[in-house]
Amino acid sequence: MLKNILEFVEQQTTKTLQEKTNFRAAWYNEWFRLFLKAYEPDTKVAYTSSYAFPMEILAACDVIPFDFEVAGSIISSTDMAIPTMEEAESHGYSRDLCSFHRTDLGAVFKNDFPEPDLLITTSYYCDGKAKTNDILSHMLGKEAFLLYTPREINKDSISYVVKQLRQVASKIGEVTGQQFDEDRLKETVRQSNQSRTTHLKLLDVLKNRPFPWNGSDFIAYSINGNLFNGRPIREKLDNILLEELKARIASGKLRPERHRAYWFAWFPVYPSNLFETMRDNQISVALCENFQMYWDEIDENHPFEGLALKCLANPFIGPTSRRIEGLDFIREAFNIDCAILFATPACRHSKSAFRLIQDSLAARNIPFLMLDIDISDPRGYAPEQVKTRIEAFAEMLDNGHGV
């Protein structure tokens, strides 16, 4: 089923790209082709979490990264979402657990995912991801690797993460039958640094008012764009996007906007009226937290140390205060006048301490909306309720109230 979706979209986007260059088509084409490779015989596959694990390491190996959560999101964008989650629920997985993970587990029960050779994830962002990795490893009889990333940055935590990264590199080498090539890692790190420069240019263009992109693609790419980190295609995609955004701005045909939101966390991957309603109310997602550049250039000569620092710098590690650092800068640079926290039910790490985010915004007079909407499970999604909440928020913003 997933493979059929991947093939279909890959064919459609290939056709589109034959006619003209288009960022969305290019992005989906690369993404779906990458996942399709995971189904090919004799291919070595590593399940992973691309938004968290340093993908530069996988890019340096002949192994296909298959992000099980991102793959689950593809299923959840189709009619197969509910049957797949129900499969996991029928095996006893509670509906209180993350719907992303129920989809992943259901997909494995249905033999819908390609067979992995190794499963790699991180202790951050959430407990559930690491637990799902552990369970999938048990179900599929393949080794799991957890990159434990401490909360503090100090010499001991850096050394600990470096050792783990070297260990996982060695394990990938065992899977591929090739010794891990550190020179190749230096190349992927160099590539990552180059992409970083393009990413910064993108952030600069995204400051434009009105906002030149759309919220759902922005948030989606901020997460799964990481699949390509360390690969030349990441820079290529970012450059295509950059040119498209510049052209849109130059055309003067951008949608009108009255308000610009800073977006915390995720978005519904199934069809919803959320972003359409925001657009109708002229609220843009001017910046999402996952698209921020939180890491410094990686030291190409010490790639494991550099990647360890990149991991440790992730704002989703440690206290919630790390997620709200730099709010004053963000507000000014991106002309933010409101903030939205997408609070999917099981995302405890992201939303349990919502009050800290709310109060921090209130102290800056930035109105805040928390949307309790599931990321992946459309059961319970209430379009009218979402419409009412967004409209009320917009009205409040228009009236200058609402902190």
Add this chain to the structure above:
Amino acid sequence: MQAHLDGESRYLGYACSYVPLEIIMAAGMEPFRILPQPAPSEADTYIHPQTCFFAKSLLASLLKGVYSQINGIVLANSCDAMSRLADLIQQYSPDVPVVFLDVPKKKDADSVKYFTTELMRFAKRLTAQYQISGITEENLNKEIKACNQVRRLMEKVFALQTGGSRVKGSDIFKLYIEGTRQDISHFTEGINDFLTKIQPIGPSDAKSRVVFTGNGICNASLIEHIENAGVAVTVVDTCLGERHYGTLVEEDTADPYEALAKRYLMKPPCARMEGIGQRIIQFKEKVASTTADGVICVVPKYCDFLLYEIPLLKDNAGVPFLVCENDYSMDNEQINARVDAFLEMLERGGENA
């Protein structure tokens, strides 16, 4: 407030079996395990309602000043809920200083090495926060021995249940609760007293035998309910029991922090640790060794780690398995009714609930 806070000692609260009590004791403070009264909804304006009911109750208790006599609280990154709880307490309950402890979720040699350094930092945080002159290795080794003594005695208590239910599960659970309320010397006396005075019960009298497992259990009411139905509780497997007391710390080593790091990462694991395969094996052995007829698993609402593991534990238990999701209060007629139905089914030789 639990009774033993005498106003003379300096108390440091904790809420997880991964917190090394030896370091707190070596700092001249009394560790105090916090088992808040159930009040999850009272914290909903601060912590998202869809968060573990134990964590919410703990926050509610602190906000209400229930634990005003403690001098601070040690919170580990036991789970996402507890990590976020630490953030919230720091901001909204500033009278209760938080000392955070980062505990790896792995137990390999590199993780032990890292955790050793983290325990040393933890000791430094304590000495800085509470203006303690220092924690000596001598003190640390002394407290390791004191805690090991309790662990050895508790091993005897656990052994009473191995191979046959010779003591009531509710009595053992009440002993766990005593362990949260008493300082180590009184508790050592208490366990000795328990072992001397315990009235063995005959396993043959029981209608059936169950393993009682889970998290966030703050009183013995459900265990008593099971026993009142004539069913023996063969193991009380919670984070107040074997997961807290299992595995000794190596004594008189040159590096007591390393010895502690090893023990705390190697002790009987809770679901926060990686390696579900190993936990399934240990769980099956536990069920088999106690010749239980069924398993009752109690889990507070939104305790993700356990919820993720339950399907595999259930599939591998080899006996009927009841999941009792609850609001942490335990005094719940609905749960009692479900347990009654399960016990009746066991009596009739039924299958998974």
